[in-house]
Amino acid sequence: MVERINYKNLPTIVGPYVHATKHANTLYISGLTAMGSDAQKEEVCLQTEEILSQIDRILIAEELTKNNIIKLTIYLADISSLSKIREALFAFYGGALPACSLVEVSALISKELHVEIEAIIALNSNE
Known part of the structure; x- marks a missing residue:
């Protein structure tokens, strides 16, 4: 069964998707941006920090x-x-380096946005 999740402590989604989906022992986090945050109109470093903060909030919510x-x-x-x-x-x-892919894109959903990050998370680190 797939569980679809929107996290209350993240910017509200206005598109046809959710913040994340859970399936089996994996959490798939949608592409996160600085949209709807104080960093939305800022440079790439601040937007990246905002997105990483959102991922951290998801990790905390999922313990x-x-x-x-x-x-x-x-x-x-x-x-x-x-x-x-x-x-x-x-x-x-x-120090907990994950696998990572980097893709240059011609544009994101808004011209103000410079970076978007998706994540795949293991729900049970004992496996």
Whole structure:
């Protein structure tokens, strides 16, 4: 069975999707952006920090840690900004490096947005 979840402590979704879905022992987090947050109109580093904070809030709500992160997919509107977000990523991981894919895209849902991040999370780290 698939459980569809919207988290109250994240920006409200206005599109036809949910923040995350749970299936078996995996949590699939939709592409998160800074949309609806104070960082929406800020530069890529602040938007990245906001998104990582949203992922952290999901982990806390699910009583998980960053060690449960299996994979991130990062979408950047400008690949040259990768060097600007690396520090935020390393600080967030705290040594628990996940698998990661990076994709440069021509645009995100709003011109104000520079980065979007999806995550796959293991719900049971004992397996």
